Amino acid sequence: MKKQRKRILLSAMVMLTGLGAMAQGDGSAGITEATQMVTSYFDPATQLIYAIGAVVGLIGGVKVYGKFSSGDPDTSKTAASWFGACIFLIVAATILRSFFL
Template sequence: MKKTFKTLYAGFILSLIGLSAYAQDGNAGINEATTQVKSYFSTGTNLMYAIGAIVGLVGAIKVYKKWNDGEHDTGKVASSWFGSCIFLVVVATVLKSFFGV
């Protein structure tokens, strides 16, 4: 029983030593994470622009179909699709200007 306890205790101490070695360079890790997030940010905003374009095209097709079918809620559908498309573009633009990337 004592041997098992000593083994567990030694493993625990070695784990703490290993964790403290990783924790000592916290600033470098945070800086590296910041650099990685900034490198993905431009791609993410371009993806939001692309999604906005696709949403706009799908919305335009749906509104056109409703308009040709003579449905009465065409204006409501058009405003909702147009609003969602504008929202995606505005959010991407604001985030890009806010974070200065």
């Protein structure tokens, strides 16, 4: 029992010593670099979300036209849901971009 306790104490001391050795560098340079990397992804991501919104809008338009021309009474509900999806994508991309940049 005493031998096992010594092993646990020794392994804990070794791990704590290793943590002190890894924390010796300047952390602000790493944080600044990570921030720049993340913010550089916002422009392409925003453009991608806008493109996805355009594709969703086109698909929705075709589906609504198909329902309208077939005389389906659910046309307004379908149009509202597709239009709402497009608006959500555009607004979400704009708000996230303005919030984080």
